[in-house]
Amino acid sequence: MNKILTISSKDILHHVKINCQIPSLLEAIATRQIIMNEALEAGIEVIPEEIQQAADSLRLANQLLKAEDTxxxxxxxxxxxxxxxxxAQINLISxxxxxxLFGEKVEQFFYENQLNYAGxxxxxxxxxxxxxxxxLFYALQExxxxxxxxxxQYIHNPELRRAGGYQGIKRRHDFRPEIAAAVFATNPPQLLKPIITAKGVHLIWVEEIIKPQLDEQLRGTILGxxxxxxxxxxxxxxxxxxxLDINNNYQTEMLKPQSSQAA
Incomplete structure (x- = not known):
């Protein structure tokens, strides 16, 4: 029979504090409050049917397919x-x-920044x-x-070596700036001349440049x-x-704004 170890809410809060997690926790709570306040001001409402759909989506996202799983x-x-x-309601309101706020701005943002979404x-x-x-660059060219x-011969990571150095589909922001500039200026298929960064000397083969399309997935990404x-x-x-009230000592934790703009 397993032994029982009791952990109180006071223990949890103390653990969060001594592990320096208070700032991120405060930010998350503040973010939720901002969302709820802004939604209230905007007159955003949800009905029970919508909450039920959001709950079903939450179950599906967490693979809670049976009642016992839930x-x-x-x-x-x-x-x-x-x-x-x-x-579920918070997710729906968010x-x-x-x-x-941004549903009608996604398309304009995409066309103004579509180079950033090329793959x-x-x-x-x-x-x-x-x-x-x-x-090796000249040997490849010849x-x-x-x-x-x-x-x-030169990749040590087994999985990457077996894949022949394949990096998958990456967008501009996934590359270092100096590499992104070279990659997206190519006319594939094309081998890039070696590029030196702090990580080493990069030998890169560009197989394809994928033009961005504003599908539902990308629309959701931009909206987010x-x-x-x-x-x-x-x-x-x-x-x-x-x-915070820890060990009966009243304490105040504060996150200061990064700008002087008033609330």
Whole structure:
């Protein structure tokens, strides 16, 4: 029989405090309060049917396909059914607020920034020696060796080596700036001349540049990015004060705004 170890709410709060997690916790709580206040001011409402749909989506996202799965999940996270409904409601209100604020701005933002959403299919080997990188670069150009052979010889990570240095589909922000500039200026398929960064000497084969399309997935990504940036600006307008009572000592934790703008 397992031994029982009792942990109180006071223990939890103390653990959060001594592990320096209070600032991130305050920011998360403040963010939720901002969302609820802004939604109230905007007149955003939700009906029971919408909350039920949001709850179903939450169950699906957490793979809670059976009733017992849901009960086990609630027990694991110490949530009641009311708590679960509240989580679903907050998610729904956040989504509605994001659409209210930026739903009609997504398309314009996409066309103004579509280069940032282009994708590149690349293969990469990072070397320590610039001279070796140049030697391999010219050997590739002359057809004396192929990129997969270089990957098998010079990549140490087994999975990456087996994939021939394949990096998947990356967007501009996924690359270092100096590499992004070179990659998205290519006319694929094309081998880039070695690029030196702090990580080493990059030998990169650009297989394809994928033009961005504003599908539902990308629309959701842009909407989320705009909403996140807006929330960050909102947070900077506030001085967040938390009143903590640990070990019977009244203490105040404060997050100061990063700008002097008043709330």
């Amino acid at each position: 009960w086990e999940w609630l027990e694991k996270y110490h949530l009641s059914l009311d708590d679960f409904e509240e989580v 989504a509605k607020l994001a659409t209210h 590149a299919v690349t293969y990469e080997v990072i070397l320590d020696d610039e001279g070796l990188a140049l030697e 057809g004396e060796i192929n990129f997969q052979e270089i990957a098998r 990015d705009l909403f996140t940036a807006w929330l960050k600006q909102k947070l900077e307008q506030y001085e967040i004060v938390a009143q």
